[in-house]
Amino acid sequence: MKLVNPRLGLEVELSENQVLNITVESPVKFSEVVYHICRQAGGEEGEFILSDIEKELSMEKRTVVVNNPLTVNCEEKRILSQLYKNLSEKILEDHFEEFATVNQKVIQFMDKVTSSSEYNLTYDVDFQAAGLIKYCNVHMDSCYDSLTEKFINYLRTMKQICNVDIVFVLNLKQYFSTEDLREIYKHCFYTKMYLINLEGVKSDPIESDRYVIIDKDLCVLDLVY
Structure with missing residues (x-):
């Protein structure tokens, strides 16, 4: 799958066994990126194009945006x-x-x-x-021992029940330790789910990270670790 934003000159091929970190250094541009992704995940129009072998895909059906991992809920509508x-x-x-x-x-x-x-x-x-x-109030079990377990279960539920392939998370690395991130990455790789971290300041990389950095001059840098 490919994620494209022509105005920003962004064209990223999503790869298995790799977590994409999109760092937008300009606060104004970062807000615009988040705004458009949230709109499109909600079924509205925006600047991003999601495609697979030249076929455009619905971001509403294939993606979800997590604004805060602390608030994920498997009982959402x-x-x-x-x-x-x-x-x-x-x-x-x-x-x-x-x-x-x-x-x-x-x-x-x-x-x-x-x-x-x-x-x-x-x-x-x-x-x-x-x-x-x-x-009968059928719902998902919500007993977890940690935030990491809760978040992974949310990812699993989104994949299995809603057929979501791509999860955008705002500032993912502010919520989890390196070991927790490795567990989350491992789950995403196993289930073939694409995890995309959106951030305004570049975080510290770990193995399997890929960084696409849009700097304040709107130059695009692509780094793989």
Whole structure:
């Protein structure tokens, strides 16, 4: 996959087993970069182009932006919506007869409730699989021993449930030690997820880091460690 911003002269081929650090030294340009990436990850237009073999890809579908690793949450709307959709499809494909039985029980129960009421009641039966899942409050387990474990689980969830390939993180290295970063890198390499660190000041490199630096004169430097 390739990430391009023609105005900045940025053209980066994303490589497996490599973490991309984009350092934008000008605060104004850094803000613009973050602004456009966030807009496009949210489904709006922007300056970046994500492509794969000359085919443009949707940044809304393939990317996510993490503003603060401390606040990642596997119960965010994007994850739960897709999780419910996946589980609903599984219910209808693999457990249709059992779900139909549950549905019939609900109808029988509502018949009993409404017929025994002193009011003139009726009801609409539209008991969908997603409604059952939501009613049972199905959600991801959120017990973690460390921020690193929590962040890795968030990455895993985004990949497995939402099919996200690229994760942009603002100032990733301000939150994790070198050993923690190695664990995060290892997970991304294993799951073939591209991790991109966005920063305004160049951080200290570790193995498998690649730095694309846009300096204050808008010159682009490319460094691999």
